[in-house]
Amino acid sequence: MKTIAFIPVRGGSKSIPLKNIKEFCGKPLVYWTIKAAVETKSIDEVIIATDHEQIETEVNSFGFNKVSVYRRNSSNAQDSSSTESVILEYLEVRELDKKDAFVLIQATSPLLSAKDLTAGIKMFDKQEYDSVLSCVLSKRFFWKGNGDPINYDPYSRPRRQDFEGIYMENGAFYINTVGKIKESSNRLSGNIGICLMPEYTDVELDEEDDWQRAEILMKKYILPEQTKKKIRLFISDIDGVLTDAGMYYSENGDELKKFNTHDGMAFQLIRESGVKTAIITSENTELVKRRADKLKVDYLYQGKRDGGKLSAALEICEKEGVTIEDVAYIGDDINCFELLSAVGLAACPSNALRKIRNIPGIIKLSRKGGEGVVREFYEEVLAKIL
Template identity: 60%
Template structure:
């Protein structure tokens, strides 16, 4: 018997285009749930069901071990298709055994953590319920349209500490057996149990305002619990990172490069908070020297050196009295890989070499080289 986590993500969101891969707190939205599930030992497989090439590329570019992409049919990816329809489509396609546990997970609830999946699956494993849904406790007072109060006596208004509230479905995830889903055609059936989640997980992302609210809640309730990584030094590559990788030549044979001004502002923001900056490139040009002066970087290393970029970075760390764990680096090609694998925080542009994207724990930016990917990474750090 296996436990399958199923995440349906369409490419056709109307209110927020491609919201499932839009950066949420520095990471594509769908990746938050995927990574929480990857860390959950009770989950055997994670299936991302999508109709979008872009969503598939984002998911497969990560180094996930349990996660696979399923290309859902166009019929079950339209605006009128139900979530149950794509669940049933996949169950029939994969010919899942009837005793398998099937957990529907909503990417629009990014504050769901590994502990929530683990606890709910543990409850389900006791066999007391046929299916489980997630809820939060709501302490609002509700009224009927006929002017009668629904969940309290307005003549004796209770204080919050004396009010038990009401359980509200938050849509984070649902657990059932394959057999039950096939028989009922529904995510829930039989004797239904409730797994109560924290009140801050009540909101799902549907409209742009939800995005702003949930990013703030994510920082306060989830990210604040994680160990803070101290960054003392920011380094980046040039060709394919600060530039688009193109090589332009004038009629006189002069080589030209195109840089992005927003990346330049990012270096200023780092400088303002006391983070040292540097550029490391295998090329050796006056253009890069001039750009480095403009950016006011603390360190510039050009040309091939013994030991490559990693050796250069170790020298800088020794000068500053810091470790590689305190270094953030963004690069795009195979000559960046050794350094990327060694530093504390690593990133690459959206169009980086595929082997670079496969480096564990690397942050893959949504922007390409020369298109503001360095600024995007800097924003993530700050």
């Protein structure tokens, strides 16, 4: 039997226009749930159901495998449309075995991970439950509008550590069989099992404030887990990363570059963590050599264009006895593409070229080149894994 992940992503949103492809932690929002589904080995196909051409273009640009786009009917993509309506629409046009597992995933749950989906599918596969949904355990006290308590006795208030709490849907995923969804016209049916997710995954992305809170949680809990790699070598580009890519000249015609001192401290902190450092650039100037000396980098390769950057990195790896998977690299332009696509941990400034920003799995930082982007990369990513 197949296991199919289904992610409805409509274009309309009153609170936040085109919410599903609005940037979230450096990627379109829907990217994160697609990534979680793709990385779940027990999921065979990932279907993105959308009515919007721009969303379809974004999804296709991610380059994920086992992902396809289904163009849903506009009649089932209105504010009043239920999620069940597009599920049933898809199941009417797609021939699937009634025993196939169908995993509904909400694009507005970016804190969902492959680990969570795997746990839910394992629970469902045991056949102890007819359907499964994700929940969080809330240890908050709830009341009705008429002043009646829902889940505790206010005259015998329990301590948090002694309070059993109450399970609350977080909307991340729902699992059922194709046949039972068709029979009940509902994502859930029969004996329902609860798959518990961490309490911080209860966020709902309806307003701008929700967005900011969710990004903070993402950076705290999810991104560090996804970047837990054994980094042995850090490499940086020069122009557009350590500088703003501007071209400055003195009255005598000497070329000048503007560097950020915060990046200098980042190199020092990385070096003190026991990680080798390098600069690989297409430039070939005495100015860059002096900056590299100031930063005390272990390796400097200049005049490396196109595939030359990857070749230089592989040469360093051979000297250090590490693999390209042990390398972290920040780049911003087309001549960085090959190396960024090969390393274990890739990052880019916020103003990098679109082709670079769309490399699968790349970390897009919030700062622009020359604004301390290496320092941000160290503080937000490397410091948490070194």
